[in-house]
Amino acid sequence: MSFFNLKGASTKTAQKHVVDPALQPWVEKYRPKTIDDVSAQEHTVTVLRKALTSTNLPHMLFYGPPGTGKTSTILALARQLFGPDNFKNRVLELNASDERGIAIVREKIKDFARQTPRAETVSSDGKTYPCPPYKIIILDEADSMTQDAQGALRRIMETYARITRFCLVCNYVTRIIEPLASRCSKFRFTPLDPDSSTSRLTQIAQAEHVDVDSAAIDTLINTSQGDLRRAITYLQSASRLSASTDPPTPIAPVDIQEIAGVVPEAVINDFARTLGIDVEGAMQVDDSAKPKDGSFGSIQKKVKELMREGFSATQILSQLHDLVVHHPTLNGRQKSKCALVFAEADKALCDGADEELWILEVGLRVHKAIS
Amino acid sequence: MSLWVDQFRPRTLDSLHYHHGLSARLKSLASSGDFPHILFYGPSGAGKKTRITCTLRELFGPGVEKLKIDQRIFLSPSKRKLEINIVQSNFHIEITPSDAGNYDRVVIQELLKEIAQTQQVDLNAKQRFKAVVINEADSLSRDAQAALRRTMEKYMSNMRIILCANSTSKLIAPIKSRCLLMRVAAPNPQEMEEVLNYVAKRAPFTLPPEAAKKIIDDSGGNLRKAILVLEALKMQSPDLSGPLAIAKPDWETYCYKVADLIVSEQSPARVMEVRAKFYELLSHCIPPTVILKTVAERVVEKVDESLKADIMHWAAFYEVRMRLGSKKIYHLEAWVVKVMSLYKHFFYDMDMSSFD
Ligand SMILES: Nc1ncnc2c1ncn2[C@@H]1O[C@H](COP(=O)(O)OP(=O)(O)O)[C@@H](O)[C@H]1O
Ligand SMILES: [Mg+2]
Numbered sequence: 001m002s003f004f005n006l007k008g009a010s011t012k013t014a015q016k017h018v019v020d021p022a023l024q025p026w027v028e029k030y031r032p033k034t035i036d037d038v039s040a041q042e043h044t045v046t047v048l049r050k051a052l053t054s055t056n057l058p059h060m061l062f063y064g065p066p067g068t069g070k071t072s073t074i075l076a077l078a079r080q081l082f083g084p085d086n087f088k089n090r091v092l093e094l095n096a097s098d099e100r101g102i103a104i105v106r107e108k109i110k111d112f113a114r115q116t117p118r119a120e121t122v123s124s125d126g127k128t129y130p131c132p133p134y135k136i137i138i139l140d141e142a143d144s145m146t147q148d149a150q151g152a153l154r155r156i157m158e159t160y161a162r163i164t165r166f167c168l169v170c171n172y173v174t175r176i177i178e179p180l181a182s183r184c185s186k187f188r189f190t191p192l193d194p195d196s197s198t199s200r201l202t203q204i205a206q207a208e209h210v211d212v213d214s215a216a217i218d219t220l221i222n223t224s225q226g227d228l229r230r231a232i233t234y235l236q237s238a239s240r241l242s243a244s245t246d247p248p249t250p251i252a253p254v255d256i257q258e259i260a261g262v263v264p265e266a267v268i269n270d271f272a273r274t275l276g277i278d279v280e281g282a283m284q285v286d287d288s289a290k291p292k293d294g295s296f297g298s299i300q301k302k303v304k305e306l307m308r309e310g311f312s313a314t315q316i317l318s319q320l321h322d323l324v325v326h327h328p329t330l331n332g333r334q335k336s337k338c339a340l341v342f343a344e345a346d347k348a349l350c351d352g353a354d355e356e357l358w359i360l361e362v363g364l365r366v367h368k369a370i371s
Numbered sequence: 372m373s374l375w376v377d378q379f380r381p382r383t384l385d386s387l388h389y390h391h392g393l394s395a396r397l398k399s400l401a402s403s404g405d406f407p408h409i410l411f412y413g414p415s416g417a418g419k420k421t422r423i424t425c426t427l428r429e430l431f432g433p434g435v436e437k438l439k440i441d442q443r444i445f446l447s448p449s450k451r452k453l454e455i456n457i458v459q460s461n462f463h464i465e466i467t468p469s470d471a472g473n474y475d476r477v478v479i480q481e482l483l484k485e486i487a488q489t490q491q492v493d494l495n496a497k498q499r500f501k502a503v504v505i506n507e508a509d510s511l512s513r514d515a516q517a518a519l520r521r522t523m524e525k526y527m528s529n530m531r532i533i534l535c536a537n538s539t540s541k542l543i544a545p546i547k548s549r550c551l552l553m554r555v556a557a558p559n560p561q562e563m564e565e566v567l568n569y570v571a572k573r574a575p576f577t578l579p580p581e582a583a584k585k586i587i588d589d590s591g592g593n594l595r596k597a598i599l600v601l602e603a604l605k606m607q608s609p610d611l612s613g614p615l616a617i618a619k620p621d622w623e624t625y626c627y628k629v630a631d632l633i634v635s636e637q638s639p640a641r642v643m644e645v646r647a648k649f650y651e652l653l654s655h656c657i658p659p660t661v662i663l664k665t666v667a668e669r670v671v672e673k674v675d676e677s678l679k680a681d682i683m684h685w686a687a688f689y690e691v692r693m694r695l696g697s698k699k700i701y702h703l704e705a706w707v708v709k710v711m712s713l714y715k716h717f718f719y720d721m722d723m724s725s726f727d
Contacts, residue, residue, distance in 0.1 A: 245396070361684055
């Protein structure tokens with residue numbers, strides 16, 4: 001009974017998901033189709049390629065920061081094992097964020113595992129696929145499962161060991177309980193290096209006929225910090241905006257920063273200067289009526305200006321942090337004092353604190369620390 | 372008779388007064404056929420909501436202005452009934468998550484699924500998708516945001532989400548990276564003056580530049596507030612000449628009184644007096660954060676430079692505790708006691724040094 005339900009549900013959603021390719025997010029459109037298509041992650045790919053030829057897969061645990069290719073890799077691998085026709089009945093993808101308790105997950109897995117694998121190896125696209133006699137269950141975002149749920153999962157894994165292979169995908173390997181982790185071969189995904197990111201982004205830009213120069217690509221990489229999903233999304237937004245102006249304008253680094261919500265460097269430098277930090281090339285606003293830099297009044301005024309501009313406090317904090325940490329002349333003691341404030345402010349903002357009060361607090365204490 | 376803020380609110384992107392670059396972008400996005408999910412963010416009264424309404428009109432035509440309000444019933448996971456008012460037109464729907472309290476995830480999930488799975492029925496509609504406007508998006512719970520994240524990718528073909536928030540800090544990264552971010556800064560003084568003059572012209576009357584300046588200085592970049600004040604002033608003194616007194620809202624005057632009480636005497640009896648005033652403010656539904664900030668900023672104006680930073684430090688410290696705790700008054704009071712003690716020490720130390 002539930003078997004039909006599951007199948008019914010999946011075909012229904014499959015129909016719902018047809019998205020006009022022109023409107024498809026590029027992250028989906030350019031998801032690697034095969035494991036060889038995955039950028040960087042050489043070690044993982046080499047091991048998996050071997051597994052693919054022997055068609056004998058262990059249980060696997062993929063971990064690493066967002067946007068490094070974890071989901072893409074397992075999907076590509078599964079597709080190469082089973083081909084397009086059998087993919088649906090051989091691969092179950094469960095997202096932990098739509099998990100509604102382990103009971104439901106267990107039901108789904110049970111139903112899925114109970115169906116006997118049966119497949120033609122020659123697929124409708126004329127290719128031959130290995131189609132080994134097991135199913136793959138992908139548990140994406142597994143680190144958001146509770147300990148209890150993971151414990152229950154371990155028993156499920158044992159029960160169906162003969163006919164299933166599990167692939168757990170997560171950001172933090174330490175959040176996976178030991179008995180579960182120890183049953184899997186672990187694969188670490190690392191943030192993409194700038195070269196791999198650059199070539200991937202350039203490739204996509206070419207396919208979409210978008211003009212990007214190397215300055216724009218560099219900005220994409222800097223603002224996304226090794227997360228290729230973010231870089232690709234920013235690229236798509238930027239190209240949308242540049243194509244929508246009349247006449248179309250090339251993508252400029254500042255456009256990308258604006259899309260990413262980055263505070264312009266000049267603004268951060270100006271704030272830092274108000275706090276008494278020496279910044280090269282900061283704009284020197286000549287305003288004699290203005291209170292002396294470093295006074296309470298001048299810092300408060302500057303903070304109010306930042307708030308009026310609508311910049312986000314977490315973003316200001318992170319950029320000011322970078323500026324202080326990499327500052328050439330501030331000494332270690334000064335930097336350490338600043339680091340304390342940044343940590344406190346980050347926690348406070350996470351707890352929902354008032355942004356203006358805390359940016360002011362950061363400003364005042366950084367000023368005190370360096371003077 | 373509606374207020375000027377509503378009566379003279381621009382209805383199309385072309386008639387928006389400032390941030391012309393933003394308007395132009397929105398306009399071309401609306402006509403490109405490739406309209407993304409958008410997150411509008413910026414301070415209160417900067418014109419986010421107006422801009423969103425204009426964008427909707429650009430997308431769907433004047434039909435979006437025909438609003439109806441439906442009452443809908445949702446079931447919480449514990450099967451409790453939630454009654455929620457939903458504003459919608461044939462082309463869009465608006466949700467304010469705080470209306471759903473702790474159950475915002477249920478409401479968001481249900482509504483979005485429903486919209487996502489129904490195709491646009493109106494054959495004359497200009498777009499194939501419906502728009503979902505989520506007001507005060509920064510108050511969405513984590514759960515609701517997580518639910519939103521998947522929906523945004525899955526149902527891109529017949530739904531677009533427009534989020535409106537004061538800041539992006541409280542939104543999770545996966546949501547931000549799925550939206551086009553549109554920062555709506557507060558208008559600068561010249562831009563505000565332009566708008567005030569426009570309102571005056573439509574009303575119609577002439578607005579003396581000194582009056583405009585005064586209103587703008589008082590508004591702190593909040594255009595809604597500026598127009599409301601303009602209308603109130605015009606009622607009080609029709610020719611708007613001579614020295615104008617912009618009436619502070621009662622609660623603000625009341626906060627100033629509290630600040631004066633703190634600065635003029637520091638004693639247990641005074642703490643009790645201040646406490647009574649805090650209760651009064653809280654019972655009038657003035658948000659505790661606003662109370663604390665307003666009183667603190669006023670106190671800071673009145674004390675020596677060397678005390679200012681500490682006073683604001685403790686304000687920041689107790690504000691976040693107040694959010695995490697359950698009794699607002701404890702933390703407000705703790706701050707008052709702290710400030711009084713700082714203040715007393717300051718004078719005490721000074722007295723001592725004069726004996727040297
Ligand atoms: N190593 C990679 N090689 C090629 N594309 C990648 C890689 N990592 C991420 N991407 C791109 O980013 C998107 C998100 O990747 P995904 O595999 O979902 O990341 P996650 O590691 O968070 O699961 C993919 O659709 C793909 O376009
Ligand atoms: Mg993933």
